Amino acid sequence: MMEAGASAPTSEPSRGPGAAWVPHFVPSSCKVRAFLDFHALPYQVVEVNPVLRAEIKFSSYRKVPILLAQEGDSLQQLNDSSVIISALKTYLVSGQPLEDIITYYPPMKAMNDQGKEVTEFCNKYWLMLDEKEAQRMYGGKEARTEEMKWRQWADDWLVHLISPNVYRTPAEALASFDYIVREGKFGAVEGAMAKYLGAAAMYLISKRLKSRHHLQDDVREDLYEAADKWVAAVGKNRPFMGGQEPNLADLAVYGVLRVMEGLEAFDDLMQHTRIQPWYLRVEKAIAEAPQ
Template sequence: MAAACVRSLCKVGQSFLEAPSVCRSRTVSRLLGNVSGHGSRSAYGTSGPGFRSKLISSVRAGGGRALGCAFLLGGGLGLYQASKLSVEQHLAEEDRDVSGQGLKLTMYQYKTCPFCSKVRAFLDYHGLPYEIVEVNPVMRQEIKWSSYRKVPILMVGEELQLNDSSVIISALRTFMISKGKNMPDIIRCYPELKYVNEKGKEVTEYSNKYWLMLSEGENNVIYPEKGMQKEEMKWRQWADDWLVHLISPNVYRTTGEALASFDYIVREGKFGTVEAFFAKYVGAAAMYVISKRLKSRHNLQDDVRQDLYKAVNDWVAAIGKNRKFMGGDQPNLADLAVFGVLRVMEGLQAFDDMMKNTKVKYWYTRMERATLNHEGGSQSPSSL
């Protein structure tokens, strides 16, 4: 709009320079007539009967060229400013696609939590900057302000709190793609549901957490082939409902593995000196026992490694031989979820055994590289 107005101003200036003097005087006369017809002349310093006649006389005397130059100069400067503003706005839109509109993101986490690792994988792959607040898993003072006592918690700015790893990922991805929605509107699409389970414990769940809230056109761009969206949602849920539950029984499979796992947890987590000692030895013993209960609860085999191997090979088989990732040439949300869950075992015996005894190595290496290099940060919705 501004650029169009400035171009019109330049044309006026050009016409002043090219027209005969008598035409210039008539043009000025018409312009001043328009001013007096549309507003108060005193507002423009044009009040008084002598102003109009003096200006017309100056135009006839050759001053019209100076006036035309003024129009051109003003129009040119205005066009420059309008063009500069247009470019800045365009760059801002480009930045919105890539960086999530400059959202300030702060994530409260345990580094070794698979659900937290899922969110980090998403943020890292898309190159979204974020701050980490490591939560002490014993006292949890860092999240005492929140009625939601689990991690991850993602704060958007100072006030908007996002809970549940899958909700966080779906909401952020929706925001990155859909230019017409703001984050508060998006998060309302994932309502919180509370209920009491069979054990009498209150449970919090979230509706629609594997859905992206997109228009039909946006959905067709992100999922151009039939079945892509359902496949992504299926395996995201599989990562939450099955794969995650294989981690603890495998990393705490024996007393030696339990101690090694807690040595890693203590080293990477936020513990005081006394807490670290008790966490390592008491925690390792407790998790060894709990892992046996988890094995029973989820009907795992006596050798829980076999369940891990089967799950990972099922995932690789679902990707197939003709795709680099489940998302095709680039990882989709299912790729990022599975990668995030599996990488919490890095440095432990369970991870080494998995890499040695399954077919996941090449996919995992590609995911590691894509995440490390923030390869998703170069994609915008228009290029997907």
């Protein structure tokens, strides 16, 4: 697999579809990366400038991540992180053609809470498996329902806590964009523009997000409560929500939180909640994934 913008992906038919996705420092993209890493699917990263976004001009769909998958002679574009994960997992389990699988997740136009038209995707938390495949993967309906519930929770709640926390103050916003620019390997002028304009914009946006999602005055408290809620849902009798190995909900929550690594918000989260043991277990499981 390869992670890219408009460049052509490599093809590795023995390992599944080739792939491309962007960018690195977005929670939804980190979800996809966690999935790809755990399943040992090779890929290449192409970063997207958070201000100019020129790297995705090839796509009429303007949100990230975007995944390009090469299957035989055809190139498939997958949009939306949860659709990408569900479609690829369906492919890995069932072996159905990816071209067919994509049709099970049709886009539809909807109005969000602000009255803005957005693109949503049907069935995005559902794996398109037959009864035997589903039984082999989940063992029962309860496990499947639980996985879907918490994948949606990661998208509907947890992801909205990230920006208000990493851009909580002007200093944190600048530190976050300094890290993004440094790790993203932008050019000097492009990087400076991304750092200062991006930090200023995201600091202001984070305040709007705080109000929109009715977060507490100290947004860290919402982050801590969410982390402890997740740990309670996993429980004490299993290392992961998926049992002995991470399931798609584990990977989604881990991926969303992973985007904060290296930042003050992440250090605070590890220090003030009970999530670190679970987080380190997922990290270890991904690192030890069979190649």
